[in-house]
Amino acid sequence: MQHRTPLIAGNWKMYKTSSEAMETAAQLIKRVADADTIDIMIAPPYTALESVAAVIKDSCVSLGAQDLFWETEGAYTGQISAEMLVAAGCRYVIIGHSERRQYFGETDETVNKKIKAALRVDLKPVVCVGETEAEREAGQTFSVLDKQVRMGLDKYFIDDLTSLVIAYEPVWAIGTGKTATEEQAQEAHQYIRSLVEELYGNTLSDSIRILYGGSVKPENITGLMARPDIDGALVGGASLDAESFSKIVKFR
Numbered sequence: 001m002q003h004r005t006p007l008i009a010g011n012w013k014m015y016k017t018s019s020e021a022m023e024t025a026a027q028l029i030k031r032v033a034d035a036d037t038i039d040i041m042i043a044p045p046y047t048a049l050e051s052v053a054a055v056i057k058d059s060c061v062s063l064g065a066q067d068l069f070w071e072t073e074g075a076y077t078g079q080i081s082a083e084m085l086v087a088a089g090c091r092y093v094i095i096g097h098s099e100r101r102q103y104f105g106e107t108d109e110t111v112n113k114k115i116k117a118a119l120r121v122d123l124k125p126v127v128c129v130g131e132t133e134a135e136r137e138a139g140q141t142f143s144v145l146d147k148q149v150r151m152g153l154d155k156y157f158i159d160d161l162t163s164l165v166i167a168y169e170p171v172w173a174i175g176t177g178k179t180a181t182e183e184q185a186q187e188a189h190q191y192i193r194s195l196v197e198e199l200y201g202n203t204l205s206d207s208i209r210i211l212y213g214g215s216v217k218p219e220n221i222t223g224l225m226a227r228p229d230i231d232g233a234l235v236g237g238a239s240l241d242a243e244s245f246s247k248i249v250k251f252r
């Protein structure tokens with residue numbers, strides 16, 4: 001589907017100090033300067049957001065954060081608000097990553113509140129969904145995706161969701177070197193797109209970008225991107241190195 005601009009996003013997780021992140025960002029913008037008709041985002045740790053923002057200013061790479069808290073401000077030790085992320089230069093925010101669901105008590109309800117907080121300040125939410133290995137083996141992949149998408153996107157207006165991005169990240173493929181096959185990924189993406197159509201109609205389902213995440217590398221990106229419902233990638237490990245990430249960006 002040519003009308004959706006691909007988005008290649010790098011989630012740097014808890015890697016890189018501020019100076020390391022600046023160095024990688026500087027290498028990256030040089031390598032991707034000629035990559036057009038594609039959106040590129042990197043999400044360094046909070047402590048590197050402002051320094052990386054300065055490096056990628058005036059480049060084709062946008063800044064994202066890895067999480068946020070839904071309140072604007074207050075006595076919430078350790079939390080960061082959507083407004084703070086915008087002030088730091090962010091245009092995107094990852095919400096509901098499986099590592100946050102697994103280790104930090106993120107639920108579909110908190111995901112729903114965080115999406116609202118992001119939209120309040122025009123941050124583009126990249127909402128992560130995906131099944132565990134046990135859920136896939138038990139034949140529950142679609143029911144898990146159904147619940148995560150339905151509850152995550154519950155009670156919004158269609159107009160609010162036009163900037164939303166969904167990332168399908170099967171938990172068993174994250175950091176394991178086990179990528180979903182192109183068929184498995186396409187099938188899940190198609191399921192998610194038809195669910196968005198059921199919930200919000202075909203204008204949104206036709207325009208919404210659905211990224212694949214889970215052991216994406218320069219070697220497997222081209223095949224994944226050839227599938228009609230895969231509109232980009234959310235890359236972990238391979239985004240930490242400017243050379244491998246730029247190869248993924250230039251998948252064509």
Ligand code: 13P
Binds near residue numbers: 097169174213215234
């Ligand atoms: P890997 O690319 O390291 O498998 O991580 C994927 C991911 O979790 C991106 O958010």
